[in-house]
Amino acid sequence: MEPKGYSTLFTFVVLAFALIYALYTIPMQIALGAIPYLVDTRILVSFFAYGGITGAAAFLTLTAYRASRPLVGAGRRVIEYFTIALAFYMMSTAAMTLGLGLFIATGISFSLTWYGLIYPYCIPMAMMFAGISPYFMLKFSYWMAEQKDPGRVREASVLAPLSILLPVMVLPLNWFGGYPPVFSLLDMNLKIYLLGLGIPYPILNIGVKIYPDIRLFSNGLLLLVNLVAVTQIIAFLYRKAMEETDHVKAARLKTVLYGFLSIVGFFACYTLDAIIGGGFTILMFIGFALLLTAIILLYLGVVAPEWYASWLQKRRTKT
Numbered sequence: 001m002e003p004k005g006y007s008t009l010f011t012f013v014v015l016a017f018a019l020i021y022a023l024y025t026i027p028m029q030i031a032l033g034a035i036p037y038l039v040d041t042r043i044l045v046s047f048f049a050y051g052g053i054t055g056a057a058a059f060l061t062l063t064a065y066r067a068s069r070p071l072v073g074a075g076r077r078v079i080e081y082f083t084i085a086l087a088f089y090m091m092s093t094a095a096m097t098l099g100l101g102l103f104i105a106t107g108i109s110f111s112l113t114w115y116g117l118i119y120p121y122c123i124p125m126a127m128m129f130a131g132i133s134p135y136f137m138l139k140f141s142y143w144m145a146e147q148k149d150p151g152r153v154r155e156a157s158v159l160a161p162l163s164i165l166l167p168v169m170v171l172p173l174n175w176f177g178g179y180p181p182v183f184s185l186l187d188m189n190l191k192i193y194l195l196g197l198g199i200p201y202p203i204l205n206i207g208v209k210i211y212p213d214i215r216l217f218s219n220g221l222l223l224l225v226n227l228v229a230v231t232q233i234i235a236f237l238y239r240k241a242m243e244e245t246d247h248v249k250a251a252r253l254k255t256v257l258y259g260f261l262s263i264v265g266f267f268a269c270y271t272l273d274a275i276i277g278g279g280f281t282i283l284m285f286i287g288f289a290l291l292l293t294a295i296i297l298l299y300l301g302v303v304a305p306e307w308y309a310s311w312l313q314k315r316r317t318k319t
Helices: 003-032 041-068 073-106 114-145 151-172 215-243 247-278 281-305 304-319
Strands: 191-193 200-204
Touching: 003 073, 003 114, 003 151, 041 073, 041 281, 073 114, 073 281, 114 151, 114 215, 114 247, 151 215, 215 247, 247 281, 247 304
Parallel strands: none
Antiparallel strands: 191 200
């Protein structure tokens, strides 16, 4: 199947997931009594961090797409798979930027009005995009180094955990964008009214949890999807870079390799942040820097703009 065929197939997966989540998951979470949370400094900083990464990823995705137009054969397929993978990562950060922006605008993570539901809706959408991208990263890396598709076993190793992740994220017990409902002995009339909407919310999220929270399990599955793909890619590219006799091509492979190592660092921060719980910790901001670094390194290694290829050649000449 051509790259466009794969992207079309996953587009249908995205639409199906989005429809199910909108019609089933969010209404169920509200019916069960999910508790929203308020804007804090970490939410504000995260909005600008995700926004900056989205802008950089969008620019590099467009540049990579333009670079693929005059290419033919295996060279074009490499850039096409890379562009699709980068586009899915971009849509992931764009979803978070949109959700955080509306979270900040409304002052609360969700309400009973449609615009207040966007933040808990954007989180699983972002995770879904970030779970699909590794599949295309795996295909792009093999085409870059071997000019062929990875074997079925390697593809299945990524698609299998992804096929588990998507239905798990649809479950209301993830409580994305809110706290699980609690049973509290505090005065149940103790409430505040936010944004003049006249909608009551508990002031404190204190009490006994009524339902479990499986977000950590979902985050772990997302980490697994990415690590399974990225570890294969790192091992594969390292071997190819060591075998490559052309200095410039070997340097490009190493640049891509460093980009994937940065992705591993991002997901390590992401997982530790999820284990700690609550809002974003400082680990997520370290992760943001690693993710931006990864995007730039992958672009330089794959597209190899003229100035970068020239710099690599001059560096070789000097040594």
